[in-house]
Amino acid sequence: MKPQEISSKSVLNGNGQLNGHVNSNGHLHVEDDHIFNGKIDTPMVEGAFDMSDEEKMDRIADKVADILSILGLDLTDDSLRDTPHRVAKMYVKEVFSGLNPANKPNVQMFANSYGYKRMLVERDITLHSYCEHHLVPIIGKVHVSYISNGHVIGLSKINRIVRHFAKRPQVQERLTEQIARELKNVLQTEDVAVVVDAEHFCVITRGIEDGQSSTVTSHFSGAFSDQKTREEFYRQLDLK
Numbered sequence: 001m002k003p004q005e006i007s008s009k010s011v012l013n014g015n016g017q018l019n020g021h022v023n024s025n026g027h028l029h030v031e032d033d034h035i036f037n038g039k040i041d042t043p044m045v046e047g048a049f050d051m052s053d054e055e056k057m058d059r060i061a062d063k064v065a066d067i068l069s070i071l072g073l074d075l076t077d078d079s080l081r082d083t084p085h086r087v088a089k090m091y092v093k094e095v096f097s098g099l100n101p102a103n104k105p106n107v108q109m110f111a112n113s114y115g116y117k118r119m120l121v122e123r124d125i126t127l128h129s130y131c132e133h134h135l136v137p138i139i140g141k142v143h144v145s146y147i148s149n150g151h152v153i154g155l156s157k158i159n160r161i162v163r164h165f166a167k168r169p170q171v172q173e174r175l176t177e178q179i180a181r182e183l184k185n186v187l188q189t190e191d192v193a194v195v196v197d198a199e200h201f202c203v204i205t206r207g208i209e210d211g212q213s214s215t216v217t218s219h220f221s222g223a224f225s226d227q228k229t230r231e232e233f234y235r236q237l238d239l240k
């Protein structure tokens with residue numbers, strides 16, 4: 001997905017805001033069955049990490065085996081034998097590893113010795129996440145911008161932050177907010193913009209089966225609340 005293609009698919013209006021339903025908290029509400037309750041934190045139970053990863057994988061593998069057996073699959077078949085453990089490992093160690101705060105990237109800040117006080121834009125950051133309503137992939141791009149308040153972080157750290165929050169069952173609006181909140185914490189500035197443009201496999205492969213649409217969500221705060229600043233950001237993304 002090149003940025004140019006976004007403009008033809010996006011739902012951004014002239015103010016750089018999203019069309020759609022914005023609720024009283026200012027959060028976007030996407031149509032279909034994907035309802036975002038406006039809470040930024042991923043809903044977790046207390047003691048979510050009391051159990052070791054190994055125990056979690058064992059228990060999940062049992063449940064996956066149950067599901068496949070109920071569907072009538074023969075788990076003694078060579079091809080299926082290891083699937084329950086493979087899925088369990090994928091959930092705990094890979095695609096949902098971002099649930100565990102212990103896996104959050106440690107981000108070091110540097111003094112901004114170049115005195116670069118203008119907008120920094122990192123665009124087309126690869127996004128691989130999972131829809132928490134169907135547990136199927138969400139894939140797309142994230143574009144991030146900030147204005148340094150005197151500190152900078154390594155560019156790859158922005159990718160790592162995006163990746164960490166993507167590795168959870170997600171709702172795209174919440175993912176957008178979580179990335180923005182973390183960037184603000186790390187960079188110690190409110191001048192942050194995050195745009196997520198993603199395709200949801202639950203829309204592509206089931207339900208409406210629409211392979212053409214993508215969903216755009218955004219967070220603008222601080223200087224990015226100003227329309228001119230947002231326009232400059234969009235210009236940098238080659239968006240109009």
Ligand SMILES: [Zn+2]
Binds near residue numbers: 034131133200203
């Ligand atoms: Zn879904």
